[in-house]
Amino acid sequence: MSRVTLRRIERGEPSVTMGAYLSAIDAVGLQLELRDPQASLATSGAAGLPDRVRLVDFPQLKRLAWQLQGVDDVSPADALNLYERNWRHIDPSSMEAAERALLQALVDQLGGGRLLV
DSSP states (O other): OOHHHHHHHHHTOTTSOHHHHHHHHHHTTOOOOOOOHHHHHHHHTTTTSOSSEEGGGOHHHHHHTTTOTTOOEEOHHHHHHHHHHTGGGOOGGGOOHHHHHHHHHHHHHHSTTOOOO
């Protein structure tokens, strides 16, 4: 691959071929995974997500929900909204495995595969 092509990839120029992008991805040791977010929603539905997310079970989420007085649980959509709006207050390295799994499930099933932070 030429330097010019690599520079065009880095700048995100639309004229670069997909093959060049795949070569660059492979060169840095990554794999590209294409998936249809709508298909995963259709097949899984809300499987894996509770009807309500108990705040006491997820310490980082509980910290984010400090302003919700008298609330013990939130909907999955509200939980994802709390994570996204207040991400700057979270230390991801201190999240417990269960909370990371919840967040990933929320992102996959409600966020279209992306955490908007």
